[in-house]
Amino acid sequence: xxxxxxxxxxxxxxxxxxxxxxxxxxxxxAPALTGTSSNMSFQVDLIASNLQIPWGMTFISPQxxxxxQRHGKAVIVDTTDSSITQVNGLPxxxxxxxxxxxxxxxxxxxxxxxxxxxxxYSKAVNDRAVTVLARSRLTENTLTHWxxxxxxxxxxxxxxxxxxxxxxxxxxxxxxxxxxxxxRPNGQDLTTHAGSILRLNLDGAVPPDNPFVGHPTALPExxxxxxxxxxxxxxxxxxxxxxxxxxGPRGGDEINLIEKGKNYGWPITSHGKEYWGPISxxxxxxxxxxxxxxxxxxxxxxxxxxxxYTGNAFPNWQGDLFAGALKLQHINRTTPDSKGNIIAEERLxxxxxxxxxxxIQSPEGWIYFSTDDGNLYRLSPLDEQ
Amino acid sequence: xxxxxxxxxxxxxxxxxxxxxxxxxxxxxAPALTGTSSNMSFQVDLIASNLQIPWGMTFISPQxxxxxQRHGKAVIVDTTDSSITQVNGLPxxxxxxxxxxxxxxxxxxxxxxxxxxxxxYSKAVNDRAVTVLARSRLTENTLTHWxxxxxxxxxxxxxxxxxxxxxxxxxxxxxxxxxxxxxRPNGQDLTTHAGSILRLNLDGAVPPDNPFVGHPTALPExxxxxxxxxxxxxxxxxxxxxxxxxxGPRGGDEINLIEKGKNYGWPITSHGKEYWGPISxxxxxxxxxxxxxxxxxxxxxxxxxxxxYTGNAFPNWQGDLFAGALKLQHINRTTPDSKGNIIAEERLxxxxxxxxxxxIQSPEGWIYFSTDDGNLYRLSPLDEQ
Numbered sequence: 001x002x003x004x005x006x007x008x009x010x011x012x013x014x015x016x017x018x019x020x021x022x023x024x025x026x027x028x029x030a031p032a033l034t035g036t037s038s039n040m041s042f043q044v045d046l047i048a049s050n051l052q053i054p055w056g057m058t059f060i061s062p063q064x065x066x067x068x069q070r071h072g073k074a075v076i077v078d079t080t081d082s083s084i085t086q087v088n089g090l091p092x093x094x095x096x097x098x099x100x101x102x103x104x105x106x107x108x109x110x111x112x113x114x115x116x117x118x119x120x121y122s123k124a125v126n127d128r129a130v131t132v133l134a135r136s137r138l139t140e141n142t143l144t145h146w147x148x149x150x151x152x153x154x155x156x157x158x159x160x161x162x163x164x165x166x167x168x169x170x171x172x173x174x175x176x177x178x179x180x181x182x183x184r185p186n187g188q189d190l191t192t193h194a195g196s197i198l199r200l201n202l203d204g205a206v207p208p209d210n211p212f213v214g215h216p217t218a219l220p221e222x223x224x225x226x227x228x229x230x231x232x233x234x235x236x237x238x239x240x241x242x243x244x245x246x247x248g249p250r251g252g253d254e255i256n257l258i259e260k261g262k263n264y265g266w267p268i269t270s271h272g273k274e275y276w277g278p279i280s281x282x283x284x285x286x287x288x289x290x291x292x293x294x295x296x297x298x299x300x301x302x303x304x305x306x307x308x309y310t311g312n313a314f315p316n317w318q319g320d321l322f323a324g325a326l327k328l329q330h331i332n333r334t335t336p337d338s339k340g341n342i343i344a345e346e347r348l349x350x351x352x353x354x355x356x357x358x359x360i361q362s363p364e365g366w367i368y369f370s371t372d373d374g375n376l377y378r379l380s381p382l383d384e385q
Numbered sequence: 386x387x388x389x390x391x392x393x394x395x396x397x398x399x400x401x402x403x404x405x406x407x408x409x410x411x412x413x414x415a416p417a418l419t420g421t422s423s424n425m426s427f428q429v430d431l432i433a434s435n436l437q438i439p440w441g442m443t444f445i446s447p448q449x450x451x452x453x454q455r456h457g458k459a460v461i462v463d464t465t466d467s468s469i470t471q472v473n474g475l476p477x478x479x480x481x482x483x484x485x486x487x488x489x490x491x492x493x494x495x496x497x498x499x500x501x502x503x504x505x506y507s508k509a510v511n512d513r514a515v516t517v518l519a520r521s522r523l524t525e526n527t528l529t530h531w532x533x534x535x536x537x538x539x540x541x542x543x544x545x546x547x548x549x550x551x552x553x554x555x556x557x558x559x560x561x562x563x564x565x566x567x568x569r570p571n572g573q574d575l576t577t578h579a580g581s582i583l584r585l586n587l588d589g590a591v592p593p594d595n596p597f598v599g600h601p602t603a604l605p606e607x608x609x610x611x612x613x614x615x616x617x618x619x620x621x622x623x624x625x626x627x628x629x630x631x632x633g634p635r636g637g638d639e640i641n642l643i644e645k646g647k648n649y650g651w652p653i654t655s656h657g658k659e660y661w662g663p664i665s666x667x668x669x670x671x672x673x674x675x676x677x678x679x680x681x682x683x684x685x686x687x688x689x690x691x692x693x694y695t696g697n698a699f700p701n702w703q704g705d706l707f708a709g710a711l712k713l714q715h716i717n718r719t720t721p722d723s724k725g726n727i728i729a730e731e732r733l734x735x736x737x738x739x740x741x742x743x744x745i746q747s748p749e750g751w752i753y754f755s756t757d758d759g760n761l762y763r764l765s766p767l768d769e770q
Contacts, residue, residue, distance in 0.1 A: 038636065038683055039663045251423060271720075271729065278424045285722075292722045296729040298423055335656075337670075337677045341726045344656065344681040 033351050034382055037333060038316040041382035044349055046375060047368070048077045048084060054370035056103035056120075056165075057360045060112065060138060065360070065368060067376070068119070070100035076141055077376060079368070089143035091134065094124040097159025102131075105166040107202060113139045116202070118149075120164040120176065128155040131162045131178050131193075133204070149204030150176075153219065154194035158182030161194075165233035165305065167242065173207055175199050175242055175258075179229030180266065187226050187266035190218035195266060197230065197244065197258055199223035211261030226264035226290065227256075232306025232323050241340060245303040245323045248272040249281045253300045254293035255321070257340045265290040271298065295334060295342040302327035304357045311365020313381050324356035324369060331356055331369065331379075349379070418736050419767055422718060423701040426767035429734055431760060432753070433462045433469060439755035441488035441505075441550075442745045445497065445523060450745070450753060452761070453504070455485035461526055462761060464753070474528035476519065479509040482544025487516075490551040492587060498524045501587070503534075503559065505549040513540040516547045516563045516578075518585070534589030535561075538604065539579035543567030546579075550618035550690065552627065558592055560584050560627060560643075564614030565651065572611050572651035575603035580651060582615065582629065582643055584608035596646030611649035611675065612641075617691025617708050626725060630688040630708045633657040634666045638685045639678035640706070642725045650675040656683065680719060680727040687712030689742045696750020698766050709741035709754060716741055716754065716764075734764070 031043035053070035060066045065077045066087065072095045074087040093101045099122030107116045116135040123132045133150045136143040154162075161179025168174050176198045180186040186194035190212060198221040201207055212218035232245035242258040252272020256264050269290050270281040286292055297303075303323040310318060321342075323332040329352070335344040349356070354371035361367055366380040416428035438455035445451045450462045451472065457480045459472040478486045484507030492501045501520040508517045518535045521528040539547075546564025553559050561583045565571040571579035575597060583606040586592050597603035617630035627643040637657020641649050654675050655666040671677055682688075688708040695703060706727075708717040714737070720729040734741070739756035746752055751765040 039658050273424050292724070292726075293728055294726070296720065298720075298729050298731050335681065335683075339677070341677075341679070342728070343678055344683050345730065346683055 032377065033349060035348060035351075037346055037348055040314040040316050042314070042379050043382045044352070045378050045380070047079055047378050048082050048376040049374055051075065051370065051374040051376065053100075053372055054358060054374065054376065055101065056105070057358045057368060057370060058104045058106045058117065059360065059362065060106060060110070060117070062363045065376070066104055066117070066138070067358075067370065068101045068104045070102070071095050072101045072121075074101065074104070079362075079378065085141050087138075087141050087143060089136070089146075091121070091146060092123075093121040094129045095122070096129070099129050099159050099162050102162060103165050105168070108168050108170060113137055117143070118166050118174065120162075120166060122159075122162050123151065125151070125155055128157045129159055129162070130155045131164050133164075133166070133176050133198075133200070147204070149200065150193075150198070150221065152178055152193040152198070152221075154178050154181050154186070154192055156181035156183055156194070161229040161247075163230055165231060167233040167235040168202075169235050169240065169242075170237050172202055173199055174202060175223060175233055175235065177227065177230035177233050177244060179227065179231075179247075184267040187228060188263070188268065190215070190222060190225060193219055193221060195225060195227050196222045197224045197227060197233070197242070223260060224258050224262050224264060226266045226268070228266040228270075230256075231304050234306045234308040234321060236308045236319075238310075238319070239340075243306060243308065243321060243336075245306040245321075247302060248296075248300060250275050251298040251300055252281065253297035253303055255295040255334065255342055256291065257294050257336075259291070262291045263289060264293075271296040272300070294336070294340060295345070300327060301325035301330075301332055302355075303332065304355075305359045307359045307361055307367075309361060309365075309367070311361055313365030322359055322367065324359050326355040326357065326372065329353055329355055331359070331367075352377075417762065418734060420733060422731055422733055425699045425701050427699070427764050428767045429737070430763050430765070432464055432763050433467050433761040434759055436460065436755065436759040436761065438485075438757055439743060439759065439761060440486065441490070442743045442753060442755060443489045443491045443502065444745065444747065445491060445495070445502070447748045450761070451489055451502065451523070452743075452755065453486045453489045455487070456480050457486045457506075459486065459489070464747075464763065470526050472523075472526050472528060474521070474531075476506070476531060477508075478506040479514045480507070481514070484514050484544050484547050487547060488550050490553070493553050493555055498522055502528070503551050505547075505551060505561065507544075507547050508536065510536070510540055513542045514544055514547070515540045516549050518549075518551070518561050518583075518589070532589070534585065535578075535583070535606065537563055537578040537583070537606075539563050539566050539571070539577055541566035541568055541579070546614040546632075548615055550616060552618040552620040553587075554620050554625065554627075555622050557587055558584055559587060560608060560618055560620065562612065562615035562618050562629060564612065564616075564632075569652040572613060573648070573653065575600070575607060575610060578604055578606060580610060580612050581607045582609045582612060582618070582627070608645060609643045609647050609649060611651045611653070613651040613655075615641075616689050619691040619693040619706060621693045621704075623695075623704070624725075628691060628693065628706060628721075630691040630706075632687060633681075633685060635660050636683040636685055637666065638682035638688055640680040640719065640727055641676065641678050642721075644676070647676045648674065649678075656681040657685070679721070679725060680730070685712060686710035686715070686717055687740075688717065689740075690744045692744045692746055692752075694746060694750075694752070696746055698750030707744055707752065709744050711740040711742065711757065714738055714740055716744070716752075737762075
């Protein structure tokens, strides 16, 4: 064993003092936490706080995040100086229960002022709420040129299970998720948008190759169905695979690999239980004609988001999925193999003890994430800033 | 909220006193712990202690477990009264490093005194150790009629990675695992048994339909290869699938679904890192012609065993895999779907803080497990005993 002398302790403390002075000089606090995952060491720093349920995030420039807050307002956070600017020009949203101003995503190759920002939110229609997809343009901190692309057929008075995340492929389409609105039959009902992943052209038109185009009763926007409440949606532009992560009932959260026109089973198949007792939900865990999940979480983690990591900052994480976990309060990292089977899982930043909501990858390959406590954090390589 | 009166407290304490008296009367202590998994509530009770690295277990009668201890001795534990009897007639084993007296398993439909018990152990041959498969008969507490069925070609002076678990199909074969003996090239070398799953008839003969029978250089006992150190082996008689769980390098433990003649990649493919630094082991995580694992553990849990649960005591666990975790000190429950993809994982009994080694399902559908602290525990439905 190494012997530690008084001289060692003295020089170590001097070194530590120097580090503290350095941080003070740069105006930086110590990281909120540090960790290692697949040999990638990272640190987590607090960037902003006092936000109100920060639900969605998108980079409008390399250093500015537009963040939606569920109560209906949005802000722009400058990640270099942590300054927060209110965004003007937002539509009225029906912010009750799980509803409100939800996701935001810039179109691929977005440039202000003519580029489009896509939003999802809940809107009151005849005393019930529906999920809306809209787009808008941003000049300075004001949103203009609003277009409602789809006021979805998903009305319910439950104020639960709105979805709703947005993802783009690079072929001119967007995907957009809607939960079952708390009414289980919606999962299998193709005459409503609820319980489905939808696919639209960027202007809101229905792509002619959607699976139910021309079907006598099914809605043509539907890409896949049988979903309970997919609050995470990620498109892998390398493999051209679409992934969802979904809130199941108790003990039945799922990751699904989405294929055109397929049925994901809710509420016929599920690995979950009723909240009120020991009863399994649905008929079984698997059934002919229904796609099986690629991963089931028992107990449930309550996933609020999903991204597919492609950055260079953490090479060992490329191609992995990251989800924010609300109930089990961590970032959930999973690894798909080349066949799309999820073969590994790891839980990060549990030490924060916060409900983790939105995630986004920055141009540097860092991961920014928000928590229901109103905080925005940055996860970046240890000691490289 | 319910009001609690002094009277309530009094009657509750009386009830508790009664419960304590009841336990005392039956000579039972309170459970070591209780828990719930997929809505199945269980309790864990300490059955025996002071064992020496209890490595393998098999039921020789509905209430008696024969337990191997790595240092070379075996005992019979009566699960009804916790009495421990020494077993006589064991062969000399080379108990160094990870070697010693390893697995034990009775043949299907075992009956004393003519039924066979199969053992694996390490044996010294010219100052190096090899893994041996042998069988024997038990009369009272004495083993007789020893037959060495395979003194494997796996000699190494490392005393690491012996395997070695035994599993039976119901078609007259047994499977038996041998690790790479700490010498990586063995994984891909078909002229040694190391790094392979072997398949034999119950009398030790090579089944003529083994994949490498007639191959000019490969050993005919090999069923699959490219394994690092499979210390768990479970055969699902319903689906006729063979599962292994294997120690990977740092961050690369694997569950594999074993198919005849296939290559499982070690040391060409791995998700793990070298122990000494950030370097990935092997060429890549996946490669053409190599089977991908069904699950990877990052970080490693160090799995020491595997069973496939088929009991009626915990209906929601049927078809699930259970592994004892040494390093991460828990029972690891995983759920395969009908295609053999592992879609869920849960960690049980972490609260014990003990390295969990062997697992076995009892006739009642309970799970007995051993720990490196020398304890034998029983996991059974809560309050049903």
